[in-house]
Amino acid sequence: MSPRISIREVSKVYKSGDKTVHALERVSFDVDEGSFVSIVGPSGCGKSTLLKITSGLLPFTSGAVTIGGQPVSGPVENVGMVFPVPRAAQVEDRYGQHHAAR
Numbered sequence: 001m002s003p004r005i006s007i008r009e010v011s012k013v014y015k016s017g018d019k020t021v022h023a024l025e026r027v028s029f030d031v032d033e034g035s036f037v038s039i040v041g042p043s044g045c046g047k048s049t050l051l052k053i054t055s056g057l058l059p060f061t062s063g064a065v066t067i068g069g070q071p072v073s074g075p076v077e078n079v080g081m082v083f084p085v086p087r088a089a090q091v092e093d094r095y096g097q098h099h100a101a102r
């Protein structure tokens with residue numbers, strides 16, 4: 001059986017001005033139909049970048065992503081994503097710390 005999700009040699013380089021961040025370097029893995037997968041790693045290791053790429057919300061620099069055999073080249077309709085703290089709902093306290101608005 002072919003995998004439901006296939007991530008092949010995916011790299012992502014963020015460029016803003018003269019700053020370059022290699023967020024993902026040649027990441028590959030498969031996710032089978034019906035499986036439950038957790039991606040775990042330290043802050044900044046690229047988890048969100050990978051999820052945004054897989055759901056088609058963020059273009060990748062190189063590699064290939066397919067869902068159900070179809071290449072991901074734009075937002076994927078049947079994928080949902082929940083962000084831990086929505087940026088738009090954050091408030092800043094008097095020390096400059098950000099918190100979720102309640």
Ligand SMILES: Nc1ncnc2c1ncn2[C@@H]1O[C@H](COP(=O)(O)OP(=O)(O)OP(=O)(O)O)[C@@H](O)[C@H]1O
Nearest residue numbers: 014015016021023042043044045046047048049050
């Ligand atoms: N829009 C962006 N522009 C430039 N660099 C970015 C951008 N988004 C993420 N990065 C950088 O890419 C790297 C991976 O970030 P990412 O948000 O994917 O990590 P993460 O594993 O989800 O972290 P966390 O656990 O804190 O959510 C980090 O170095 C981050 O600073």
Ligand SMILES: [Mg+2]
Nearest residue numbers: 044047048049
């Ligand atoms: Mg994240």
